Amino acid sequence: MAHINLPEGLPGIRGPMAFRPETAKPLNELAEVLLRSENSLSRGERELIATYVSSLNDCFYCQNTHGGIAQHYLQCSIDYIDSVKKNFESTDLSDKLKALLSIAASVQKSGKHVKPEQIEKAKSLGATDIEIHDTVLIAAAFCMFNRYVDGLATWAPQDRNIYVERGPRRAAEGYLDFDLYK
């Protein structure tokens, strides 16, 4: 049961968003610009960073929601998403994205964990300043979203296939104009 009296039947972040529309609006605007706006990192790559950080924070709802969306964009299997979460170094992701995921993993622990060597490596593999900025901010933002979702003890469907099935729709509708109840 959630810690506060949230509208019933809404999973994960949707409950608190329906409870407090004033904060839902800028939260969704932030997700839209970070994960979907014009960027040299693809939407799939950015969703993968969000998925990975959410898995490190052990947030079931967020890692499966964004994992489902990433899976759709990347046209991969759930096993592939799981292999990234488990050990992205062993996957066939680009070296640049691996360097960015390593930065994201440090941010998840604390901003101070990001080492100059990690930044240097990402730059040497072609990461731009904006890509490094966005990686840090996506990771930081999911430290917020994950805490919001779990800190209020929201409810989440346990069948992971539900998230995979909804991925395409979530990807198509974006974060701005969607119905919290659908």
Added chain:
Amino acid sequence: MPHIPLEEHLPGITGLLEYKKDTAEPIRKLTQFLLRGPSTLTAGERELIATVVSNGNECTFCTNAHTAAADKLLGECDTSQAVKKNIATAPVSEKMKALLTIASQVQKSGKAVTAQSIQKAKEEGATDIEIHDTVLIAALFALYNRYVDGLSTVAPADPAFYKGLAERISKGYMRLPQGYDHLKK
């Protein structure tokens, strides 16, 4: 030195918010509503939540900035120091102690929030909206602290800097209409 090129006259978060204004806009709007918008918690109380979380994350810039903002809004400097040392003995209401305890749990992880700490806050009169906003403010500072330190921004050593910053943010968190060029020395 910051990991990416930021304007030298804008240390800490301000340089980041000016570096990429499209992401700054919703972050500023969220902060403005949570910390300055209509609430049964005072702006000073909400700054104490920001201070406790930033202090827990050992983010020097954010801790100094929000300590200074809390001091400015509360009109004294003792409470902000006390909540950073020990919430239980700080000179704040029992409700605020309970909310600050929830915030310090959120600082660690969303899963660290206990049913007991929520129950305690409710017993002390905290409303669902106050609990919601406390959790989201604490979560927002999990973002800010990582953003500021993850890109290795500069935290000025001079306390006068944070007093000046507190003058500004005590009035609000939206971008100044004229920008920040006037801060260039």
